[in-house]
Amino acid sequence: MMKKQLIMEKALELFAMQGFEATSVQQITEQCGISKGAFYLSFKSKDELILSLIDHFMMQITSELDCIVRDTEKTNEVLYKFYYGNFSSFYKYSDFAKTFIKEQTHSFNEEFILKIHYYDSELEKIILSMIERIYGENLPAKLDIMYSIKGFMNTYSHLFLFSQVPFDLHQLAKSLVEKTDLLAKHAAVPFLTEELYQNIKHPVTEEEQKEKILEIIDQKIEGLKDDSIVQESFILLKKHLKEPTFGPAIVKGLLENIRHNSHCKWITYLLQSYLKM
Amino acid sequence: MMKKQLIMEKALELFAMQGFEATSVQQITEQCGISKGAFYLSFKSKDELILSLIDHFMMQITSELDCIVRDTEKTNEVLYKFYYGNFSSFYKYSDFAKTFIKEQTHSFNEEFILKIHYYDSELEKIILSMIERIYGENLPAKLDIMYSIKGFMNTYSHLFLFSQVPFDLHQLAKSLVEKTDLLAKHAAVPFLTEELYQNIKHPVTEEEQKEKILEIIDQKIEGLKDDSIVQESFILLKKHLKEPTFGPAIVKGLLENIRHNSHCKWITYLLQSYLKM
DNA sequence: TTGACAAATGACCGGTTAGTCATTATTATA
DNA sequence: TATAATAATGACTAACCGGTCATTTGTCAA
Incomplete structure (x- = not known):
């Protein structure tokens, strides 16, 4: 239905600016030019709206990233395409990216937490499979490299999402490829062991x-x-x-x-x- | 005054668990065993409370970090002490760290944003001065190293704050020192130029x-x-x-x-x- | 033109919030 | 003990929230 898409778009703009909780259903419907009741014809609740948004965009972003890693034939290009693809997605869906980063740490309900965790662990799987493909299965600091990549992504995403400065994504990706490669090839003091990682994922x-x-x-x-x-x-x-x-x-x-x-x-x-x- | 301290402590526990906005003044006063009116004898508003908390802890953490960097005589120990000191602070003030990380991206009002920016740029200054001391003034990728350090801090802080798994901070610091050192000594593809950085800090x-x-x-x-x-x-x-x-x-x-x-x-x-x- | 059905409305509800203030309790002083 | 000053209370207000539903509006086929 058309209405549903309209609501999702306008709501996302408001969420990106003000945050999810600070945005009322009233505001969303005003922005759409519809009545409050009409909102509830498209969504059962305000929670269902943000859950839908997360699913819609994260499915898109995650699968795109997975395809990039899977379909890039030349191993030495995978990292670049991964970074470039990720930042392009964030650029393309910047309102969503802003919202997601803002609300990531805020846990409204159980379903929300589960969704965030699910997509986070999917991302980790993609990164790990990429690392294994490029540097082999037995890279000692595999998990640390994965977290370093996540750290780079987070910090630089933040930078280009919340400053109005234009970014050269090509240069950014190139720079991060070099950093990642340096760490993967030379880092010899691992921190995250398999055991520790398992504990984090499945707390005892x-x-x-x-x-x-x-x-x-x-x-x-x-x-x-x-x-x-x-x-x-x-x-x-x-x-x-x-x-x-x-x-x-x-x-x-x-x-x-x-x-x-x-x-x-x-x-x-x-x-x-x-x-x- | 005693009351003020009590409120700050109990409020912080609740903020760390539920977040700032999800915690009502009522809840805080109940936790303290005082009346709602008494809260407003210590703080003008709920906003003033969180602003006070940020000031109190960030002044502590920032100055501690600055002292570490300033007072460590052996240059080859500075990075380790920086990381170890930072994670120790986060460990020591974990309720605050959780709250800060959760609310960092949520902008309640102008004063809040300014404060967050202020302490963030103070941290950047400390990191930069540390990098310059260790690797010299003319390190080409200075700003990228700084952002990499911030990335490491963020990602690993998140890990040990929001998982109940116990962390070996010594090993973590050692591991990050190696990574930072690798990047500083070998990274040759910078992304963040001085000009770009100035634009981010003072948008045109x-x-x-x-x-x-x-x-x-x-x-x-x-x-x-x-x-x-x-x-x-x-x-x-x-x-x-x-x-x-x-x-x-x-x-x-x-x-x-x-x-x-x-x-x-x-x-x-x-x-x-x-x-x- | 009519009538049946679906789409859309917005006043309304119960609940929660930050913040206030007249009142009461406690303490210090004379 | 009496009085003044201070501390503490919690019922109250006004505003806003997500969500509902009786009612209105619009759109078809007959």
């Missing part, structure tokens, strides 16, 4: 986390028999985990004891996070 | 932009006498700029004519942007 429950921590503590108690203070601290922390025994001061002190051992940085973080210190 | 008026475009067009008309189609197109576009003459179809066609000349990519972007095509 508190109970599972506790089991994991206890396991590592047992390893440490066995492995660090030469440092009695650290060992004793681990034993006490293990007791505290199984049943809360100590006050925050003692727990903090025990954590300090183990933190200084260079083999215990990771477990210290795990404990700190689990105990919400 | 439409009139100034028009003058600049006309100037470049005159250059092109002189310099591209061998391609009569391109030349003719520029002459017509110049006429159209001085007084709108043609419909969108003709203008688009003229732009297409010049776009394909490899020397005209930049001016095509300028025109496209100015004419809002």
Whole structure:
């Protein structure tokens, strides 16, 4: 139907300027020259409108990007076409891009969050498959490269969406290709491991986390028999985990004891996070 | 006063969870165990509260970061301390960091936008001075490195703020130091020029932009006498700029004519942007 | 011209909000 | 204890919101 398209277009203009929540249905219908009731003939609710917008544009953008990566035959051109394609899409659908970036972090309802996550993970999949194609399956810092690419995209998108300055997308893409290539070929200090990434995507429950921590503590108690203070601290922390025994001061002190051992940085973080210190 | 601090703390917890606009003054006062009226004895309005929060924490974080960069004597440690310090701050003030990131792109009022811009440009200054100290004044891709750093900070902050997974900040900082160093030492295809950066920070008026475009067009008309189609197109576009003459179809066609000349990519972007095509 | 059906309207509803202010409670002072 | 000054309250206002629905308008075929 025609009406639906009109509403989507005008609403997007307003959302880009003022944000979703700051824009009322009244305003949208005024901009369209229709009545408030007519809006609800096309959309069940204001939420359905933004959900439709996200689906409509993200399906477009995501599939375009996927085609680019899939159909570009020369491997050395893929990165360029990826960046150029992405920024072109953002340029073409700039009102949507502005809205999406603005509302990305605002979670109105469960369905909204799920949609954002879905398209984000689709993008991650596309980027990962691209990286694997260009640099091979076993690139050590694969996930870091992926996040670096996302970082570049975010920061530079922001720049050209929210400043009125005209951008040379070709030069931008070229510049980012070089940066990405440098990182992929030479970065040797990875941060994101497969395990960490899996945890981010599928957060473990508190109970599972506790089991994991206890396991590592047992390893440490066995492995660090030469440092009695650290060992004793681990034993006490293990007791505290199984049943809360100590006050925050003692727990903090025990954590300090183990933190200084260079083999215990990771477990210290795990404990700190689990105990919400 | 005590009350003020209490309100700021409790409000921040709620803002981090639900966002600023979704949190009512009622909710805040309930969380504090005070009446609604009491809120307005401490703050003139809800806006003043968030503005105070931003000032309080951003002054803290920004000055801490500045001290780190200033006081670290060994140049090869500055980058690490910068990243580590920044992520530590975000970890320490995670409720604030969450709120700030969520509301960054939402512009409630003029004062809010100004504040966000102010602290953002302070951060940029700190990063730039750090880069200059480490890599020298004349690093060609200085501004790109700065934006890359901002990109890394943003993406990884997001990751550790909005996932419950515990992070090894030491490893993260180390990894980002390596990436930044690689880019600074080897990136040779800059995107952000000083001129472009100045335009972003101090956008020119439409009139100034028009003058600049006309100037470049005159250059092109002189310099591209061998391609009569391109030349003719520029002459017509110049006429159209001085007084709108043609419909969108003709203008688009003229732009297409010049776009394909490899020397005209930049001016095509300028025109496209100015004419809002 | 009529009547049946669909499309469109906008007054209206219940709910929520930021912010106010007359009133009350608490504290300090004389 | 009496009085003045200050702190705190919460019912209240005015505005706005998303969403509804009885009513009107427009458009067909008969």
